[in-house]
Amino acid sequence: MSITIALPKGALLKGTIARLQAIGIDFGEFLETSNRLLRLKDRSERYEGLLVRAQDVPVYVAYGQAQVGVVGFDILKEKQLPVAQVADLGFGYCRLSVAVKGDSPYRGVQDLPAHCRVASKFTTCARSYFEERELPVELIPLYGSVELAPLTGMAEAIVDLVSTGRTLKDNGLIEIEKIFDSTARLIAHPLSYRLGRVGLHELLGQIQTAAVPA
Numbered sequence: 001m002s003i004t005i006a007l008p009k010g011a012l013l014k015g016t017i018a019r020l021q022a023i024g025i026d027f028g029e030f031l032e033t034s035n036r037l038l039r040l041k042d043r044s045e046r047y048e049g050l051l052v053r054a055q056d057v058p059v060y061v062a063y064g065q066a067q068v069g070v071v072g073f074d075i076l077k078e079k080q081l082p083v084a085q086v087a088d089l090g091f092g093y094c095r096l097s098v099a100v101k102g103d104s105p106y107r108g109v110q111d112l113p114a115h116c117r118v119a120s121k122f123t124t125c126a127r128s129y130f131e132e133r134e135l136p137v138e139l140i141p142l143y144g145s146v147e148l149a150p151l152t153g154m155a156e157a158i159v160d161l162v163s164t165g166r167t168l169k170d171n172g173l174i175e176i177e178k179i180f181d182s183t184a185r186l187i188a189h190p191l192s193y194r195l196g197r198v199g200l201h202e203l204l205g206q207i208q209t210a211a212v213p214a
């Protein structure tokens with residue numbers, strides 16, 4: 001019985017593939033531009049890789065189509081799906097933050113006007129953050145280029161991922177609060193994990209301790 005691993009497209013793909021290569025599981029073909037493969041078996045045929053959008057990784061794992069997945073903590077918080085969180089893999093650092101225009105008068109979330117608009121791809125996280133502080137805001141869901149929302153005047157603030165801070169800087173925005181830090185997490189299908197599906201715990205242990213060249 002093979003084990004299926006859901007790999008995230010985008011920012012975490014290279015790091016995920018490097019981890020797996022370090023323990024002899026090679027899904028490097030997913031990085032090649034000469035193919036459009038979404039499913040691969042490794043050489044041993046013991047492992048199958050699925051290439052999915054980052055936010056879909058916990059969906060495949062929760063439904064048991066993949067027993068293992070790698071995904072950002074930010075997405076786990078946002079999607080709230082039933083998966084076993086096995087380990088912090090330590091790469092893919094970023095943080096979810098609140099940002100505003102640099103020339104605005106806001107220097108903390110308490111300064112934002114009541115019922116102001118806040119744009120985000122992370123509406124669940126943003127909603128709970130503002131609700132916990134009893135700050136009423138109107139959330140505007142977006143799918144990307146969230147930094148544009150304050151520049152066009154659509155929103156007073158954004159809740160978005162920051163890594164190097166380059167996107168904020170280049171667009172004249174400043175970070176006023178950090179909501180949480182995020183790194184890549186190793187996740188597993190809860191039932192397979194609890195019942196100890198053949199080879200699963202061994203694989204998870206190897207992925208956690210894999211020595212990856214810097």
Ligand SMILES: Nc1ncnc2c1ncn2[C@@H]1O[C@H](COP(=O)(O)OP(=O)(O)OP(=O)(O)O)[C@@H](O)[C@H]1O
Nearest residue numbers: 009010011012053054072074075092093094161163
């Ligand atoms: N600089 C960064 N910007 C965004 N995400 C980052 C960054 N560094 C690490 N990450 C991690 O990578 C994930 C983003 O992956 P991806 O690049 O596929 O994002 P996306 O463009 O939002 O995805 P999608 O195209 O599916 O909407 C995040 O969930 C986060 O955990």
Ligand SMILES: O=P(O)(O)OC[C@H]1O[C@H](OP(=O)(O)OP(=O)(O)O)[C@H](O)[C@@H]1O
Nearest residue numbers: 144145146160161162163164165166167
């Ligand atoms: O702090 P930085 O290193 O500049 O990285 C942060 C940026 O990267 C992400 O966007 P992404 O490239 O995923 O594009 P998107 O706007 O389509 O989400 C994120 O949403 C920020 O815009």
